[in-house]
Amino acid sequence: MRRSFIAGNWKLNLTNAESRELASQLVTNLSDVNDRDIVIAPVFTSLTIVAEVIKNSPIQLAAQNCYSQTTGAFTGEVSPILLKDVGCNYVILGHSERRQLMNETDTFINEKLLKALDTGLSPILCIGETLQERENNQMLDVLGRQVKGGLDNLTAAQLTDVVIAYEPIWAIGTGKTATNEQAQEAHSFIRGLVREMFNQDVADKIRILYGGSVKPNNVDGLMAQADIDGALVGGASLKAEDFIRIVRFERGKAK
Numbered sequence: 001m002r003r004s005f006i007a008g009n010w011k012l013n014l015t016n017a018e019s020r021e022l023a024s025q026l027v028t029n030l031s032d033v034n035d036r037d038i039v040i041a042p043v044f045t046s047l048t049i050v051a052e053v054i055k056n057s058p059i060q061l062a063a064q065n066c067y068s069q070t071t072g073a074f075t076g077e078v079s080p081i082l083l084k085d086v087g088c089n090y091v092i093l094g095h096s097e098r099r100q101l102m103n104e105t106d107t108f109i110n111e112k113l114l115k116a117l118d119t120g121l122s123p124i125l126c127i128g129e130t131l132q133e134r135e136n137n138q139m140l141d142v143l144g145r146q147v148k149g150g151l152d153n154l155t156a157a158q159l160t161d162v163v164i165a166y167e168p169i170w171a172i173g174t175g176k177t178a179t180n181e182q183a184q185e186a187h188s189f190i191r192g193l194v195r196e197m198f199n200q201d202v203a204d205k206i207r208i209l210y211g212g213s214v215k216p217n218n219v220d221g222l223m224a225q226a227d228i229d230g231a232l233v234g235g236a237s238l239k240a241e242d243f244i245r246i247v248r249f250e251r252g253k254a255k
């Protein structure tokens with residue numbers, strides 16, 4: 001059985017005071033949850049404050065990005081060592097917004113992922129196709145390229161620290177969720193790729209999250225799918241009540 005994993009990506013939102021308030025509400029309402037991983041990813045400037053608030057709670061900290069080098073003349077970048085130092089256990093890499101807006105390539109994402117692993121940070125590798133790619137039947141090629149590129153040069157042992165997030169770009173922030181069947185089909189394909197690249201044991205253990213307009217009213221159905229192990233939540237993670245309900249998903253209530 002894979003342990004479920006619910007992560008909130010706060011993106012470029014919330015001041016320090018707002019981050020503190022949201023994190024406090026999550027701590028108050030999720031302290032009893034011990035059968036699933038709960039992760040939140042605030043902006044860099046709020047990491048230290050949020051780390052303090054979630055200390056001694058089941059909630060863990062993620063950064064939304066990192067650089068591929070640890071120190072040096074890289075103005076404006078943040079290294080995995082510094083993220084570990086402020087209390088992060090995870091780092092989101094290859095989010096579609098970074099792939100599209102900052103032109104991040106699979107090679108660069110792979111360099112960052114290897115550096116994160118070297119430092120003891122667990123990467124959450126995001127992959128996903130555009131609507132056009134899906135309509136042109138290129139979805140499997142795109143996912144194949146992103147999985148192979150992102151996980152290049154990793155050993156099977158390193159893969160146990162990696163989480164993959166399948167996020168169809170057409171579903172992110174649009175209110176359009178993939179159907180349970182569409183999401184399951186992609187997740188099963190991704191798990192198959194991991195099996196081909198590594199082995200059955202690693203494929204059975206790796207957690208694959210779904211992301212793209214996950215809300216309280218669709219999480220139960222998504223989580224009831226065999227290969228969906230969790231969710232990466234954007235918009236709904238900014239509302240305490242919604243994120244709490246998503247963390248408390250109930251497979252048995254799936255419609």
Ligand code: PEP
Pocket residue numbers: 009167171172173174175211212213214232233234235236
């Ligand atoms: C995301 O940005 O990772 C995401 C899934 O966003 P949303 O839930 O808002 O679609």
